Amino acid sequence: MSDTVFVIFGISSDLSMVKLLPAIYHLVKNKGVSDFSIVGLASSDYTVDYLVDNFKKRMKNPDLKVINKIKERLVYQKGDFNDPSTYIELMNNINQSGNKNILYYLATLPEYFKSITCNLKKQGLTKEKNNWVRIVFEKPFGTDLKSAIDLNNCVTSAFSESQVYRIDHYLAKELVQNISVLRFMNSTFEPLWNNEFIDNVQIILDENLGIGRRAKFYDKSGVVKDIIQNHALQLLSLVAMERPKDLTPENIRDAKYKLLSSIKPINKSDICLSQYKGYKNEKGVSPDSTTPTYVATRLFIDNDQWAGVPFYIRAGKKQKNKQIMIYVEFKKNYLNNGVFENLNPNYLVISVQPCEGVYMVLNIKEPGRAEVSPVKMEFVHAGAFDVNTPEAYETLFECILEGDHSVFVRSDEIEQSWKLIDPIIDKVVNPEIYEEGTLPNCVKNLIESDNRKWFVRKSCNTK
Amino acid sequence: MSDTVFVIFGISSDLSMVKLLPAIYHLVKNKGVSDFSIVGLASSDYTVDYLVDNFKKRMKNPDLKVINKIKERLVYQKGDFNDPSTYIELMNNINQSGNKNILYYLATLPEYFKSITCNLKKQGLTKEKNNWVRIVFEKPFGTDLKSAIDLNNCVTSAFSESQVYRIDHYLAKELVQNISVLRFMNSTFEPLWNNEFIDNVQIILDENLGIGRRAKFYDKSGVVKDIIQNHALQLLSLVAMERPKDLTPENIRDAKYKLLSSIKPINKSDICLSQYKGYKNEKGVSPDSTTPTYVATRLFIDNDQWAGVPFYIRAGKKQKNKQIMIYVEFKKNYLNNGVFENLNPNYLVISVQPCEGVYMVLNIKEPGRAEVSPVKMEFVHAGAFDVNTPEAYETLFECILEGDHSVFVRSDEIEQSWKLIDPIIDKVVNPEIYEEGTLPNCVKNLIESDNRKWFVRKSCNTK
Numbered sequence: 062m063s064d065t066v067f068v069i070f071g072i073s074s075d076l077s078m079v080k081l082l083p084a085i086y087h088l089v090k091n092k093g094v095s096d097f098s099i100v101g102l103a104s105s106d107y108t109v110d111y112l113v114d115n116f117k118k119r120m121k122n123p124d125l126k127v128i129n130k131i132k133e134r135l136v137y138q139k140g141d142f143n144d145p146s147t148y149i150e151l152m153n154n155i156n157q158s159g160n161k162n163i164l165y166y167l168a169t170l171p172e173y174f175k176s177i178t179c180n181l182k183k184q185g186l187t188k189e190k191n192n193w194v195r196i197v198f199e200k201p202f203g204t205d206l207k208s209a210i211d212l213n214n215c216v217t218s219a220f221s222e223s224q225v226y227r228i229d230h231y232l233a234k235e236l237v238q239n240i241s242v243l244r245f246m247n248s249t250f251e252p253l254w255n256n257e258f259i260d261n262v263q264i265i266l267d268e269n270l271g272i273g274r275r276a277k278f279y280d281k282s283g284v285v286k287d288i289i290q291n292h293a294l295q296l297l298s299l300v301a302m303e304r305p306k307d308l309t310p311e312n313i314r315d316a317k318y319k320l321l322s323s324i325k326p327i328n329k330s331d332i333c334l335s336q337y338k339g340y341k342n343e344k345g346v347s348p349d350s351t352t353p354t355y356v357a358t359r360l361f362i363d364n365d366q367w368a369g370v371p372f373y374i375r376a377g378k379k380q381k382n383k384q385i386m387i388y389v390e391f392k393k394n395y396l397n398n399g400v401f402e403n404l405n406p407n408y409l410v411i412s413v414q415p416c417e418g419v420y421m422v423l424n425i426k427e428p429g430r431a432e433v434s435p436v437k438m439e440f441v442h443a444g445a446f447d448v449n450t451p452e453a454y455e456t457l458f459e460c461i462l463e464g465d466h467s468v469f470v471r472s473d474e475i476e477q478s479w480k481l482i483d484p485i486i487d488k489v490v491n492p493e494i495y496e497e498g499t500l501p502n503c504v505k506n507l508i509e510s511d512n513r514k515w516f517v518r519k520s521c522n523t524k
Numbered sequence: 525m526s527d528t529v530f531v532i533f534g535i536s537s538d539l540s541m542v543k544l545l546p547a548i549y550h551l552v553k554n555k556g557v558s559d560f561s562i563v564g565l566a567s568s569d570y571t572v573d574y575l576v577d578n579f580k581k582r583m584k585n586p587d588l589k590v591i592n593k594i595k596e597r598l599v600y601q602k603g604d605f606n607d608p609s610t611y612i613e614l615m616n617n618i619n620q621s622g623n624k625n626i627l628y629y630l631a632t633l634p635e636y637f638k639s640i641t642c643n644l645k646k647q648g649l650t651k652e653k654n655n656w657v658r659i660v661f662e663k664p665f666g667t668d669l670k671s672a673i674d675l676n677n678c679v680t681s682a683f684s685e686s687q688v689y690r691i692d693h694y695l696a697k698e699l700v701q702n703i704s705v706l707r708f709m710n711s712t713f714e715p716l717w718n719n720e721f722i723d724n725v726q727i728i729l730d731e732n733l734g735i736g737r738r739a740k741f742y743d744k745s746g747v748v749k750d751i752i753q754n755h756a757l758q759l760l761s762l763v764a765m766e767r768p769k770d771l772t773p774e775n776i777r778d779a780k781y782k783l784l785s786s787i788k789p790i791n792k793s794d795i796c797l798s799q800y801k802g803y804k805n806e807k808g809v810s811p812d813s814t815t816p817t818y819v820a821t822r823l824f825i826d827n828d829q830w831a832g833v834p835f836y837i838r839a840g841k842k843q844k845n846k847q848i849m850i851y852v853e854f855k856k857n858y859l860n861n862g863v864f865e866n867l868n869p870n871y872l873v874i875s876v877q878p879c880e881g882v883y884m885v886l887n888i889k890e891p892g893r894a895e896v897s898p899v900k901m902e903f904v905h906a907g908a909f910d911v912n913t914p915e916a917y918e919t920l921f922e923c924i925l926e927g928d929h930s931v932f933v934r935s936d937e938i939e940q941s942w943k944l945i946d947p948i949i950d951k952v953v954n955p956e957i958y959e960e961g962t963l964p965n966c967v968k969n970l971i972e973s974d975n976r977k978w979f980v981r982k983s984c985n986t987k
Contacts, residue, residue: 391711
């Protein structure tokens with residue numbers, strides 16, 4: 062995994078400081094990455110000392126030997142991402158690093174993605190000889206279908222698809238990676254995974270914070286572009302995709318793409334867009350902004366497996382609990398014995414975070430009484446193994462270094478997601494205003510009008 | 525549940541002292557049974573004081589108020605069970621008790637079952653007027669098919685089937701009662717419960733002790749009559765029966781009977797009989813005894829649901845762990861991705877005792893590594909609810925008092941089980957001798973010749 066120069070565009074960004082450099086730190090400390098260097102680019106006057114101190118002070122008990130190793134191997138390059146001369150200097154820095162393989166990481170604003178890609182191509186910095194050259198894009202990849210196609214065309218003219226890593230960092234979360242394993246490397250779920258046995262699926266991505274310092278980006282995009290187009294649809298595609306030929310990355314991406322292509326267009330009545338109270342007063346937000354910060358939608362999949370099964374997705378900000386989970390509710394096609402009227406349905410919860418794990422709720426006779434009650438049959442992910450669940454970015458880097466595309470999104474998936482999302486975004490006119498810590502009314506109504514309820518998790522008190 | 529006279533034939537027996545009187549004690553103490561009396565019969569000279577002291581001294585921290593209540597309401601009657609005059613005196617004792625309902629409990633040697641039943645009938649003590657009259661039989665109910673039919677004929681001429689409670693005390697164990705609930709009051713198991721998804725089922729009933737003081741009974745019967753004919757076949761019928769119309773007792777018994785009738789006759793090659801080393805030296809055992817103390821058998825069920833699925837049953841004495849469990853192994857019809865060759869099958873374990881609970885073993889990706897490992901998704905029965913798992917006999921009494929037959933065995937089930945067992949018993953000639961704490965070789969060979977292994981539970985260390 063070594064002999065690599067990490068070229069980070071936007072080295073001074075929060076992303077670099079909080080996620081990328083710590084991830085490299087952990088790879089060096091724990092995973093034996095040794096023969097590496099880092100070229101960090103940004104547009105201001107920084108020094109290596111400043112950058113390393115800045116990242117170090119955010120870490121708990123940093124190992125100074127590792128910090129110093131990073132400091133020795135980090136080159137800072139000031140430069141304008143749109144200026145071709147930046148790439149001449151970059152080429153020199155790469156050559157001087159002495160490392161063979163090149164990993165470009167675009168931790169910049171998305172408006173630079175195209176320019177950086179084109180300039181790398183012009184300078185001949187995208188070609189592989191006896192090495193590999195890989196490029197990593199953070200989201201958002203495009204701001205709508207048109208821009209995503211535009212950017213994909215640019216990227217694929219400079220790089221082959223196999224060189225490109227479009228991050229959806231939710232895909233690197235352990236429990237998300239486990240969806241395919243759970244479904245396809247066990248015998249007990251797939252036979253039940255269809256409209257004969259499943260009543261509905263809920264994908265819940267609640268954040269408790271507001272937009273923080275992200276107004277500039279967020280007010281332009283909103284929750285649909287921020288969460289649904291990428292994370293939520295990726296989760297949905299993993300939950301609902303057909304059994305792939307095998308679990309190799311390309312076959313999974315084929316299956317995800319096929320699923321995304323099978324989602325029916327979203328009707329106006331199948332979506333609710335809303336905005337938290339006070340959003341318009343957030344620094345950097347337009348005072349008449351209609352940007353939605355919370356969304357719920359009901360999707361249907363146009364194939365035999367899922368005909369008639371609603372997939373409810375909700376996501377957004379200022380909720381009581383920060384939680385990402387997938388709830389799969391089974392139909393109550395069991396004997397209820399006449400006696401027990403209000404039996405629960407069985408359901409499976411994949412808890413992505415917090416309280417990582419999987420549990421299934423079963424009906425069981427209570428000891429000593431002729432009553433039936435729900436019990437949890439559970440495994441807690443962190444407890445099942447000795448090691449700690451790794452940070453998502455560490456996993457991402459490992460995958461990129463190993464050339465494993467399984468947690469990255471292919472161009473066709475991106476475009477298909479935008480195709481689904483584009484018509485929704487145009488419709489935002491007057492989002493419902495909701496109080497902090499509450500679900501918008503239209504979000505509740507969306508599911509309650511189907512005589513169903515949003516799943517409420519009772520016993521995850523970690524955060 | 526009150527206004528009942530408990531008539532216990534064999535009041536001085538271990539069963540009465542260790543199980544029946546303590547169960548009545550708990551019913552009085554915890555379940556509000558108040559207006560009751562007890563008539564205890566035996567053939568020796570006992571006093572009420574002696575009997576109550578004898579049962580009291582075996583209890584931990586007995587509640588003296590409850591003990592005294594039992595003492596006040598207990599009448600001891602010395603009598604010969606074969607003598608008609610015993611039943612005249614019994615009638616007087618019952619009448620004097622002032623209680624309306626009569627519960628006969630036969631805690632005697634089985635050779636008295638017929639005589640007691642006939643004498644009760646002759647004395648007119650079996651008829652219900654404005655009360656109920658119920659009779660409880662401990663196992664064994666017959667010693668072979670012929671004697672079981674004979675006894676059933678006698679019993680059913682004296683009582684209607686609805687008055688008769690043939691105990692299989694395994695049926696009262698919480699996890700056994702849960703088999704039907706688990707299967708039929710949940711949506712997630714029944715679709716998998718057939719030969720398309722299940723590879724094999726193992727029913728394991730290991731005891732760690734030898735025969736103790738039961739030589740007189742045991743040497744005549746052996747493990748097949750002691751465990752297989754009743755407990756094991758009852759467990760098998762609950763695990764494998766078709767979905768009943770509903771979970772009312774008669775419909776469950778119909779389904780169990782149908783299943784028992786579908787078991788194919790047992791071939792000689794499908795059974796292994798063995799005897800623990802030193803058995804012939806046990807006090808009361810014939811020195812040339814061929815009585816088996818351990819048995820394993822492979823059964824097949826002659827219907828579409830189970831065609832080709834072996835049900836392995838093993839049971840017997842002098843094993844390392846005392847354990848009753850049902851292991852359901854699913855077929856490995858999942859993607860193994862080429863990469864992971866030795867993946868486990870999924871399996872479900874219903875742990876009847878110890879460590880009461882249910883767990884399922886799933887394959888899950890290990891955190892931070894591209895490895896797949898088995899994890900337990902589990903619920904522990906005692907932990908799922910607040911109350912303690914009640915003693916089996918307390919539950920039995922409650923069911924009898926409420927007229928609930930769900931944990932009792934119907935005459936047709938008994939006869940069907942004997943029909944299956946009869947041919948095996950005749951075959952015992954020269955059982956393999958096995959060392960204490962080990963499985964007999966032929967038991968291992970029985971399953972290993974099918975390229976399977978007996979399930980070994982790793983993490984139940986309660987006892």
